[in-house]
Amino acid sequence: MSGTSLDGVDIALTSFSPASPRATLIGALCLPLPPDLRSDLLALCQPGADEVRRAGIAGQQWARLAAQGVNQLLQQHGISASQVAAIGSHGQTIRHHPESGFSVQIGAPALLAELCGIDVISDFRSRDLAAGGEGAPLVPAFHAWLLSDPEQSRVLINIGGFANLTLLSGDEQVCGFDSGPGNVLLDYWTQQHTGQLFDADGTWARSGQVIPGLLDRLLQDPYFSRTAPKSTGREYFHPAWLQQHLDGRHDRPADVQATLLELTARTIAEALAGCQSQPEAVYICGGGARNGFLMERLQQLLVPRPVQSTAALGVDPDWMEAMAFAWLAWRCQLRQSGNLPAVTGAKGKRILGAIYPA
Template identity: 55%
Template sequence: MTEQRRADDASALYIGLISGTSADGIDAALVRFEQDKPQLVHALTHAWPEALRRQILRVAQDEEKLDLDAYGRLDTAVGQTFAHAVHALLAQSGASASSVSAVGSHGQTIRHRPFGEHPFTLQIGNASVIAENTGIDVVADFRSADVAAGGQGAPLLPAVHAMLLHAPGQTRVVLNLGGIANITVLSANGQVFGFDTGPANGLMDAWCLRHRGEAFDRDGAFAASGRVNDALLATLLSDAYFALPPPKSTGREHFHLGWLDARLPSALASTADVQATLLELTARSIAEAIHTHANDAADVLLCGGGVHNPVLVRRLQALMHARDVRSTASYGVDPDHLEATAFAWLARQRLLGLPGNLPAVTGAKGYRVLGALYPAPRAED
């Protein structure tokens, strides 16, 4: 059955959707597969309505509590916006809904707690709403099966990183600079592992929004205008998360403005100094993680929104001067839509009945088929 579906799937298209920790937009990727490898056909980033984005961030940072009615409304509103992203992608690409086998929707993470007696991870964006409004089958809730199997449910990108960016006989790191930073280590011996290193853009974006009214620090100019506060940096780096061994994952529910506020000194001269310190926190924690867990890596390939922050990229290059640090674009892989491409791949894996996780990355008991299928209405319905 799987082989027949794979054959039927040869010319099919898939769509991957994700809004990351920073909630800076919904990345949508139209993908086809050649010899089982994903090939990006078209991609875009669909903007959130500003009021909805701000609510998502407040909820994710535990600044706003939701009762069940408010949760239901938010879940539906997010699903409707994801559906709008699909329509925009189809309109731009010229593809028809009928040519798409499935949409893989990561959703919007509002809580990630893959530990304790009752571990869970929660992504919203009602998949039934997406299926109903697009006429395309939707696969969603990709992380829960891995968490149920004792895993972190994250990161899920390393399998795709390995397919697209592995260099035989050479250890390479793929660094995703989203709201949270995560690394995939593609070892020279073929083994793959990875984990979340800590904050990337999330804290910087939140601080910039609070003090500049801007969603992100364009070109790193705010950080570049300040100076690193060494005492504050040491306090931030002392957080226990950085010393935890992998597998591990984290999110905005841990590294948020409340976390930062609790660690700020009572007298702080400059908000720009805090931004500079947050950038240094990102760069230092990443560099240390790579030094500890992938010291033989010859190069570090960057993807995610942080690729467009030249101040952060230069700082990473300086801290890892012995390694070649550059964008995945240098290897023909779009750095902005690699995550969305991965969720198109995960949707296809679900339809094929194949695993989507890597237990060596997440810590799950074994390989699991990820995601739940939400069929679109058929013509006869």
């Protein structure tokens, strides 16, 4: 899969079992997106000319890159295609409009099946949307299956391009939703002003000062006060959204970066504070777990609860989401549901995914 950060295609070779250990990560790799493909995918996230043809071509390019990664990973571990039950391919989201009943992921799953000689299961969001859900977030179902603990209430926060929360209360009740931007605005601002793809460890943000007036303006966006179920994406929080709040201002770029990091941290903390039950511990996965300054701010905002990466639970934070879509493919093969209606707002549990035989 490739997430909203659009930094690369993550591939996780995973085995699942109803018994413990429920999930075993055999191996993983990330193939960076070529700059031209990344630019094309970013452009497809907003309206433009000749979109259908461009999306078709980009989807095929994405599938060829994914196939290269799958074959490389299998070769590294001495595993043949015939030993793999299926590829769970999320693809790349280019539009997410649950208010209109659709979400579009491209990735040419039929081509991926052809190139790898392995069944491909994709299009995980459509079935939940058809049942009246948001089609997102889907990862909380995997979090609940793998990491629920009756002895500890906990929240798992996946910070990729966007941030989503999974609150596991320990009594089989699960709450989950997108809190707002994760790394998406931070990465954009970093790329515009430093030429780097991301702000490594939050070092640049740490060098700046939060701009209170700007932060207040950003926090007034109505998305943050909406109640769950809710999900969001680049269609809503995009460069133009940020620019409209910056118009007429002449702030230091490092100070804007510090403010954007504070926006991510504050919206996560405030979203968690708004939940009916409060967790004993906080675990972070996704790229945000590698941002030391963001982790520090979350710890300060969520004290006295400890804030750790999911590595403390035995799950590498870099591969949690890719493992989740492998799990969704496994669930589809078993004809078992993959969504949580309490999270997405769907009318009920549904089997997610469309199968493309090899």
